[in-house]
Amino acid sequence: MADTKKNAVWKCIVVLAAIALCSGLLLGFFNIITYVDPLQSAYDRFAQDTGASFSEMTDEEGQQYENGSVIYYAVSDDGEWHAFLASGNGGFGGPVQVYLYFRGSVLEKILIGENGETYLDRLDDAFYGQFLGKDVSELSGLEADLVSGATKSSTAVANAVDAAVRYWNEHVTGGNTNEQA
Amino acid sequence: MNRRKIKETVLGGLIRNNPTFVLVLGTCPTIAMTTSLAQAFAMGLATTFVLIFSNIFVSLLRNVIPDKVRIPCYIVIISTFVIIVQMVMRRFLPDLYETMQAFIALIVVNCIILARAESFASCNPPLYSALDGLSMGLGFTGALCLIGIVREFFAGGAFAGMAIPGFPAMSGAGASAFGFIAFGCMMALFNFIIQKAEARKERLRQASLPLAGGAGEVQA
Numbered sequence: 001m002a003d004t005k006k007n008a009v010w011k012c013i014v015v016l017a018a019i020a021l022c023s024g025l026l027l028g029f030f031n032i033i034t035y036v037d038p039l040q041s042a043y044d045r046f047a048q049d050t051g052a053s054f055s056e057m058t059d060e061e062g063q064q065y066e067n068g069s070v071i072y073y074a075v076s077d078d079g080e081w082h083a084f085l086a087s088g089n090g091g092f093g094g095p096v097q098v099y100l101y102f103r104g105s106v107l108e109k110i111l112i113g114e115n116g117e118t119y120l121d122r123l124d125d126a127f128y129g130q131f132l133g134k135d136v137s138e139l140s141g142l143e144a145d146l147v148s149g150a151t152k153s154s155t156a157v158a159n160a161v162d163a164a165v166r167y168w169n170e171h172v173t174g175g176n177t178n179e180q181a
Numbered sequence: 182m183n184r185r186k187i188k189e190t191v192l193g194g195l196i197r198n199n200p201t202f203v204l205v206l207g208t209c210p211t212i213a214m215t216t217s218l219a220q221a222f223a224m225g226l227a228t229t230f231v232l233i234f235s236n237i238f239v240s241l242l243r244n245v246i247p248d249k250v251r252i253p254c255y256i257v258i259i260s261t262f263v264i265i266v267q268m269v270m271r272r273f274l275p276d277l278y279e280t281m282q283a284f285i286a287l288i289v290v291n292c293i294i295l296a297r298a299e300s301f302a303s304c305n306p307p308l309y310s311a312l313d314g315l316s317m318g319l320g321f322t323g324a325l326c327l328i329g330i331v332r333e334f335f336a337g338g339a340f341a342g343m344a345i346p347g348f349p350a351m352s353g354a355g356a357s358a359f360g361f362i363a364f365g366c367m368m369a370l371f372n373f374i375i376q377k378a379e380a381r382k383e384r385l386r387q388a389s390l391p392l393a394g395g396a397g398e399v400q401a
Contacts, residue, residue: 026261027268
């Protein structure tokens with residue numbers, strides 16, 4: 001009786017593990033077919049969003065902070081644009097990736113990247129207006145007003161902006177990036 | 182294959198057991214993804230793909246999967262195909278993927294897929310299960326597209342992204358509340374038409390009996 005029960009448990013484990021293994025193999029195969037190089041994807045996106053050319057990623061390693069991180073940082077070939085791919089923690093569906101573009105030291109564009117949020121469309125011009133058109137010095141330590149009804153999504157975006165600003169203050173102003181350090 | 186069963190399976194998913202209008206399953210994506218026809222169509226196709234392949238694999242493994250772990254097994258199978266859809270969309274349809282990514286991931290917990298795996302695919306052969314997935318998926322896609330057309334028309338004054346001249350967009354019509362109203366009205370209309378059609382069919386059947394007026398039926 002005990003053996004039968006034990007066998008049934010083993011059968012459950014083996015079947016579930018076999019299905020999971022086959023699923024993993026299938027996903028691995030599709031990953032090879034559909035793989036998108038994140039670095040190349042970031043290059044393409046930076047160029048598409050700014051209209052400038054980026055031939056080298058200034059920082060491929062990024063920097064981790066408590067509430068967010070900078071994934072990639074690049075300066076356009078003409079030196080006019082500073083492009084960041086940052087990630088902000090605290091979103092309802094996990095971290096939110098945000099593309100941030102500074103012309104000189106002024107934040108010109110904020111564009112949302114990969115995310116698992118469903119309320120990002122509630123972030124209106126008033127929210128983004130707190131950041132856009134402002135110099136890095138004004139953005140440092142800025143306590144942004146969050147959006148009611150999309151508090152977590154707006155927190156994540158604000159955290160991404162904060163991560164980029166901190167990175168700027170720590171590495172760009174001094175002219176040091178992680179790769180150069 | 183039994184021709185009658187094929188017909189029942191196909192018509193069941195499309196009309197008689199339409200997952201959206203009759204079984205009222207998958208209401209969350211129905212409301213969330215019907216703000217435009219393009220999104221509704223893409224969501225419907227993604228769900229159809231997952232339905233077909235998860236049904237086939239659940240059916241193939243129906244004699245192997247132990248009863249106690251059937252739900253975790255179904256979830257693993259369903260999520261595998263959802264991730265495949267995500268990968269393919271991210272690679273080949275990046276713009277559409279960006280607008281729908283959160284909802285594509287939520288297909289895993291779409292109750293239509295789990296319901297068909299549990300109630301149909303787990304007790305039918307693979308070909309019927311694939312057919313059931315296809316018909317249910319097309320029924321779901323059709324319903325989403327109908328609601329999408331109505332919502333896009335009122336909210337944006339457009340059809341499939343093309344503005345209709347002279348028709349103003351109604352503010353507030355893009356909200357979820359209007360989505361529920363449109364969904365309810367279309368569900369009522371769909372069921373009204375089906376009931377009328379079935380009543381007419383029944384009348385014709387009664388009339389064709391040897392003794393008109395139902396006298397040909399066996400009296401209880």
